[in-house]
Amino acid sequence: MRRTRAGEPSELDLMATACLVPSLLYVLVMFVYPFLYGIYMSLRPAKVAGFSLANYLTFFGDEWQYRTVWITFNIAVPNTVVVVSVALLLAYGMRRGIWLERTVTTILVLPISLGVILLAEGIIGFYGARGWFNQLLLGLGLLNEPLVLTHNYIGVMLSLFMQQFPFCFLMLLGYISGIDPSIENSARTLGAGPWTVFYKVMLPLMAPGIAIAFALVFVMSFGVFPSAILLGQPAGATRTIAIAAYQQAFESYDMSYASAIAVIMGVFQMAGLVIIVLLRRRMVMAATMGVGKR
Amino acid sequence: MAVTIQSLRFRITKRFGAKTVLRDFALEVRGRQFVTFLGPSGCGKSTALNILAGLIPATDGDVWIDGERIDHLPPEKRGFGMVFQNYALFPHMTVFGNIAFGLQLQRRPAAEIRERVRGMLELVQLPAFEDRYPGQLSGGQQQRIAIARALVLQPRLMLLDEPLSNLDAKLRIEMRAEIKRLHTNLGLTSIYVTHDQTEALSLSDWVVVMRDGVLMQAGTPQEIHDQPRNLFVADFMGFRNFFPVQVASVHPDGSVEAAGNGMRIRGRTRHALVPGAAAVAAIRPDDVVVGQQAAGSNSFRGKVEIVEYLGRGNEVILALETGARLWVHTPERVTPGESVTAVFPPEKVILLPPEGAGGAA
Ligand SMILES: Nc1ncnc2c1ncn2[C@@H]1O[C@H](COP(=O)(O)OP(=O)(O)OP(=O)(O)O)[C@@H](O)[C@H]1O
Ligand SMILES: [Mg+2]
Secondary structure, eight states: OOBBBSSSBBBHHHHHHHHHHHHHHIIIIIIIIHHHHHHHHTOOOSOOOOOOEEEEEEHOHOOOOOOOHHHHHHHHHHHHHHHHHHHHHHHHTTOOOOTHHHHHHHHHHGGGTTTHHHHHHHHHHHHTTSHHHHHHHHHTTTTHHHOOOOHOOOOOHHHHHHHHHHHHHHHHHHHHHOOOOHHHHHHHTTOOOOOHIIIIHHHHHHHHHHHHHHHHHHHHTTOOHHHHSSSSSSTTTTTOOHHHHHHHTTSSSOOHHHHHHHHHHHHHHHHHHOOOOOHHHHHHHHHHHTTTOO | OOOSEEEEEEEEEEHHHHTEHHHEEEEEETTTTTEEEEEESSHHHHHHHHHHTTSSSEEEEEETTTTTEEESSSSGOEEEEEEOOOOOOOOOOOOHHHHHHHHHEEEEHHHEEEHHHHHHHHHHTOGTTTOOOOGGGGHHHHHHHHHHHHTTOOOEEEESTTTTSSHHHHHHHHHHHHHHHHHHHHHOOOEEEEOOHHHHHHHOSEEEEETEEEEEEEEEEHHHHHHHSSSSHHHTTOOEOOOOOOOEOTTSSSEEEEEEEEEEEEEEOOOOOOTTTTEEEEEEEGEEEESOOOOOOOEEEEEEEEEESSSSSSSEEEEETTTTTEEEEESSSSOTEEEEEEEEOGGGOEEOOOOSOOOOO
């Protein structure tokens, strides 16, 4: 914090603090209160009087429920890695602009504007058993029977990729093209080839952007709900934790148990974010190692 | 210390789409020379430097060093050092890490790296800064680290793209001397880009004046300063007063008499002017002598219009009786409205072909 010479907070600080009030209020009303209320609800199961951990114990004692955590991670982690890696590669390749850049970017970004439902219908139409994709491969004689790409794990992954890739790509492209090109040029003149430039210079500079991309995509995929229902097997292989919470809330009408599941989901998301932040530190350190002071 | 080259020779044409940014830009630089590319913004100086460094491809042309053609080599294989206008230090590495970067890529032993980095920091007079990050340095300090980072690899050619343009006037003069000192002491061959004529004149052995991607004149600082070859270079080198004239007579020693718009002007020329040819007489504001005596040869009466105090003298605009305006720098105290005589010493007046005739030569 900036202080004036007497150690008093300066006028600027007071102003800045005052400007923070609306956003603090927003966070309190929209996040902190519902979150705390959810925790409170989850500790007051309907069948028991007073506070109890019964909901949590039930969840972790019931395989049908606790395996949703594994299922969700099994979707969210690979999806995040694939989305961010592909977006990073493309954005890195396009950082200095390419031929027909506008057209390419528009095509890549179009799925954002479609919405999940239309996208899901499109995916079923295209990748389904009777869809063009399979018909083409069958017609060419590359397949004997259609590939099952929808209403299973692959379907959910396809749908998540198409929803999340455009925004992740745009975010990374903005971040990477904001890095001063003369930094990488100077690395080149100092003897670094393209790969060394990527690893030793650009990667650490992109690390904050990549970490944000990881965090956002991970959180979005962890909450996967419509895609898991429309393109997956919501009663089996893609029954994610969000579906479990939904069923408790709106099928069994047990808000308390549903809240407990939501809290569990939040805790795992937080854990994922913490791991991402730690990995980001490692990434910067690994690249600067050997070029720092010894 | 540095590997000394014998010569660098290049001829470059560069087009961005339909726009030609460098047109047959050709030059030979000898080892240990300090060459500047001088020209107004957008004339293609940085483009030329980046092509030499291998950072952007030329549309056409070639680059040779000591008989070896190098324009197909990627930048990391050329062994040139480059200093960028905005320093381009690696923000995530310490000063030590920045300077050691190139040496570490060459897999030098740690002890040698440490020694050479420290030696460089001594040389640029920032010995205690090893552990700082670039963000913790002033502009001038970053500048010196950027120079040290390039120099530590003992480059066979140093390329500097307006390295002083972000510094304040005082630091600029200090760093100018510093760069010249390093160049001389280390036996470097350097190409320096600037749009500041003072910088070019004070640093260089050889000045290359450019305009719109075309070489307008190349020569020693004295030649460029005293004998600009065309109106563009004259204008760029501070000739402010131009009078269109017709040549009356030319003498073998290069002195010329000319007349136009009611002025008879004596001067000198390096061009093959013939009597009757159109020409332009030019003189710098500093070379005009202002006095009160009556008009004689090569002198003109005029009325003071505007006086601006500049500290060391005055910048004065005179309205000559012939109708022309004359810019003058003079230590004389003159007041607006006063009538004075402006004398053109004939050895300070140059006669040039008019624009379009023998422009780029
Ligand atoms: N990537 C590019 N695409 C199209 N035109 C370009 C590109 N880079 C440079 N130019 C054009 O080439 C010309 C020369 O640019 P350059 O950067 O070499 O100028 P400069 O002499 O270094 O100017 P300054 O003193 O302002 O740095 C300019 O007219 C510029 O607009
Ligand atoms: Mg430039």
